[in-house]
Amino acid sequence: MAIFPVILCGGAGTRLWPASRPARPKQFIDLASDLSLFQETALRTAPLTHGGGRLLVVSGQAHRGFVDDQLAALGLEATILLEPEGRESAPAMAAAAAWIARAAPDGVALFVASDHHIPDAEAFRAAVREALPTAEAGRIVTFGIRPTGPATSYGYIRPEGPGLSPVAAFVEKPDRALAERHVRDGYLWNSGNFMVRASVLLEELEAFAPDVARVARAAAPQDAGRVVLLSDVFRTAPKISIDYAVMEHSRRISVLPVDYHWSDLGAWDSVADGGSGDRGVWIAADGDSGLVRAAEGMVVATAGVTNLAIIAERDAVLVCSLDRAQEVKGLVERLRDISPPHAKGRWEAGGTLAERARYFDSWMRLNALPMWAALGVDEDGGFREAIDLSGRPVGDFRRARVQTRQAYVYAVAGASGWAGPWRSLVSRGLERFEATNRRPDDLYRTRISADGAALDDSASLYDQAFALFAFAAAARAGIAPMMMSERAHALREALAVLRVPAGGWRETGDRPYQANAHMHLLEACMAWEGIEPGREWRAMADEIVALARRAFIDPAGGFLREFFDETWTPAAGEDGRLVEPGHQFEWAWLLTRWGRLRGEAWALEAAIRLYDIGARGVDQARGVAIDALNEDLSVRSDQARLWPQTERLKAALILAETAEGGRRILMVDDARKAMAGLQRYLEPSGLWRDKMRADGGFIDEPAPASSLYHIMVAYEQVRASAGAVPELGGSAEAGS
Incomplete structure (x- = not known):
């Protein structure tokens, strides 16, 4: 059965401001290697198409150029589904499923986020191959990460048993004490990546979110071209995530525990933990530590600083304690009122x-x-x-x-x-x-x-x-x-x-x-x-x-x-x-x-x-x-x-x-x-x-x-x- 990896390019990466902004969100930035997160994802998933599948990318129109350029730099081809307007993850996935179901009625969709960092690509592909028979049998298989600690920034999954097993419950992001209990009880981090036959996902959407399924079928044209423009009816889809639309209701969900390293690089502290997020010229005094990213043509010099993130873009600079990296989102919300162009990104700021x-x-x-x-x-x-x-x-x-x-x-x-x-x-x-x-x-x-x-x-x-x-x-x-x-x-x-x-x-x-x-x-x-x-x-x-x-x-x-x-x-x-x-x-x-x-x-x-x-x-x-x-x-x-x-x-x-x-x-x-x-x-x-x-x-x-x-x-x-x-x-x- 053919696998169709679907790379979802939504999300703004607000906590990674000022490097990540709506004009250039985090998936298109080199946060963990010389490649962008999107490019890493494309290289990780493209080999899975060899059985007759095809790489798909779901993106907003504003970011089509990033997708084109970065795929071309890798020598990869993909079908690009362009949304006329972002409507959350459920409509995006539904449109991709509708396209796949027309191209290959038994095709399996592998939905992956474009902005996650998984350095061991072969371990990821091995997990996909292990999950494939279960997905072919009509289950939705999600990938649960075995926790390395009690994280409070991730959702959790409670499996019914060991190994690949049905999901007993999805759990929202916990506080510290509850996160420690979840780790002791064998819960898994919810990576948000899953695979399912396209036809099965459409069936579950018709059962639990029929308006999403209806709009997706109507919006996805019967078009085999490289760039597929979803029709304007897509704008009428309910704004709803796949978790609320399907995952919290379906009884056909299984989870595969995986041990490969995984991070959603959601804030500057997680980028710093990876150890390869520094960029540009940094002149540091002895003992200085932290994460420093200097834009081309800029120099950052420090003396006597520890545990700081210093992100110097050409038009904006962030200095924050890595312990308070989650607070950047609040700063950006204030910035939207004070200076919208600096929040959005200079090149796409304002103006009909x-x-x-x-x-x-x-x-x-x-x-x-x-x-x-x-x-x-x-x-x-x-x-x-x-x-x-x-x-x-x-x-x-x-x-x-x-x-x-x-x-x-x-x-x-x-x-x-x-x-x-x-x-x-x-x-x-x-x-x-x-x-x-x-x-x-x-x-x-x-x-x-x-x-x-x-x-x-x-x-x-x-x-x-x-x-x-x-x-x-x-x-x-x-x-x-x-x-x-x-x-x-x-x-x-x-x-x-x-x-x-x-x-x-x-x-x-x-x-x-x-x-x-x-x-x-x-x-x-x-x-x-x-x-x-x-x-x-x-x-x-x-x-x-x-x-x-x-x-x-x-x-x-x-x-x-x-x-x-x-x-x-x-x-x-x-x-x-x-x-x-x-x-x-x-x-x-x-x-x-x-x-x-x-x-x-x-x-x-x-x-x-x-x-x-x-x-x-x-x-x-x-x-x-x-x-x-x-x-x-x-x-x-x-x-x-x-x-x-x-x-x-x-x-x-x-x-x-x-x-x-x-x-x-x-x-x-x-x-x-x-x-x-x-x-x-x-x-x-x-x-x-x-x-x-x-x-x-x-x-x-x-x-x-x-x-x-x-x-x-x-x-x-x-x-x-x-x-x-x-x-x-x-x-x-x-x-x-």
């Missing part, structure tokens, strides 16, 4: 999608656009490269992409009703660009000095794409439409010199065959197609998409590569293995738009795959998309620049517009998280940070003007989605 959209709208109109219009423009109309955080312009040169991107930004601002001097900014900027950057062959040079002298006369495909894009935005805003069209047509014809025999266009530099420039060229062609619906722009856009389908997107993995050779075969070496999460999102957004224009189902399917792969590059601890993965989707660079956050937001919103059911819930929630991630970079002044380090801090450098294009396109998508995504509140659209 509508609230964040309203802030984004006001920040763009009142802060960013005025700031860059005032400080980011030279007297001759050229746009500056960067502004430092004190408000001083930086850079004595001008890149073509900055000139065209800034012109695009202010053309769109004007079209959206911004009251600033957008028309003058666009007109003067593009005229200056035309005078200083246009070459005799109608292509545009890469870089000039502030006084207009050529510094780099090459014409990159990337820069030509943004010139086309800026001309389209100006024409759409009513700025010299005929002139902009003439410039665009001349540039399109001039691109013939960059043609590649195998299709597409080549880039300048030592990486001439790449997807990135084509992505922006597609964006420009689609913009012009909206203005001039004729054949030329449409054909050019379709050619780029065909090249993406044939070469850029890996046929097996569904992810988008970056660099190629002249035949559009993936480049040799590390270049060919590079996968950028931001570009997965950006292509997902573009292919969704193109697919809607053409009525092409493939494009939407590809977009969803690209989005899901991009999501593998989201660091849940920081709430942001990182810069680079490898082709096996392992992390290549954990730096997180601003621009991938804008692409994540655009893709989540456009896919949410037409998604249905659980997928729609997921996309809307992802859009909220993406907006929260982006807004971490935005300064109230209208400037921004560009590069986030692995520890969540930012590199201290000027704000690059080129990022405003990314922010503006995300802002456009927020406005465009307001009608189709009610969760945006219509705020951004109303703000125009």
Whole structure:
């Protein structure tokens, strides 16, 4: 009979604050080894599936990224059941049982907590194999830990006899005296882990908690995919634990006494007892003792301290006696009133999608656009490269992409009703660009000095794409439409010199065959197609998409590569293995738009795959998309620049517009998280940070003007989605 281990990822680990918080609960933290408790659990249980079972994980939507990333790091696969809302353990287990019963009617579910520490994995698996025949026979077999002492933080089980026997009673957490008596009388600690045939658990739920069984059957779709979204009906399930729903009523429960070491690591004293919970740099005087965890980049120094827990996270520090570790929960309850973000965890703190959209709208109109219009423009109309955080312009040169991107930004601002001097900014900027950057062959040079002298006369495909894009935005805003069209047509014809025999266009530099420039060229062609619906722009856009389908997107993995050779075969070496999460999102957004224009189902399917792969590059601890993965989707660079956050937001919103059911819930929630991630970079002044380090801090450098294009396109998508995504509140659209 097949075993289906079910890892339950509920619980917040409040007593382990500040390391454990709702944004990153304790199961995803390395409390007892180099692996997280969740990873330890997955490795412990995965070998039990070899008889035809499958690993299942039940998790909330907010923690899907942790589950994905940490399983991928182990090379393990699982079916992930995502709850739209936490409803306690009974509904979660019931949904998993319903899924298993459909997949394998006689399948045995092994329910395990994701946050328990069991160092002897083989002893655990031996106990499971010993209990299996009894579970197959229709009993619920729970694992009772032989106590090592009179603990008051665990519940107890009174067995009817020695060995594997029926349960006589479950006992609540006792006081010290009663705990000592329970240990003398042969009671066992209740580990909360048990195994049962899925069909049997559903029968017991129907007998003792019928509403839970009914909702679970309805919420678990007949879906064999890797990620299964429980339907919205799950929200109506009673909030009840499995102990109250079944264990206290059923007469089919047995207990197997086990001797392996087990701990639920419920508080810092139990982590300290394990002896391997220290992290980071601790400088201690002779005789100092306790548990110290210092976040990356921090140092903890002590002198004359004993029996203390010192937990130093980047935004919060706990110092407590290990003898009073259970009191941390009370501190967190007080903190929820005083500073909710520090209780929840910084990266997921507060803000509905509508609230964040309203802030984004006001920040763009009142802060960013005025700031860059005032400080980011030279007297001759050229746009500056960067502004430092004190408000001083930086850079004595001008890149073509900055000139065209800034012109695009202010053309769109004007079209959206911004009251600033957008028309003058666009007109003067593009005229200056035309005078200083246009070459005799109608292509545009890469870089000039502030006084207009050529510094780099090459014409990159990337820069030509943004010139086309800026001309389209100006024409759409009513700025010299005929002139902009003439410039665009001349540039399109001039691109013939960059043609590649195998299709597409080549880039300048030592990486001439790449997807990135084509992505922006597609964006420009689609913009012009909206203005001039004729054949030329449409054909050019379709050619780029065909090249993406044939070469850029890996046929097996569904992810988008970056660099190629002249035949559009993936480049040799590390270049060919590079996968950028931001570009997965950006292509997902573009292919969704193109697919809607053409009525092409493939494009939407590809977009969803690209989005899901991009999501593998989201660091849940920081709430942001990182810069680079490898082709096996392992992390290549954990730096997180601003621009991938804008692409994540655009893709989540456009896919949410037409998604249905659980997928729609997921996309809307992802859009909220993406907006929260982006807004971490935005300064109230209208400037921004560009590069986030692995520890969540930012590199201290000027704000690059080129990022405003990314922010503006995300802002456009927020406005465009307001009608189709009610969760945006219509705020951004109303703000125009």
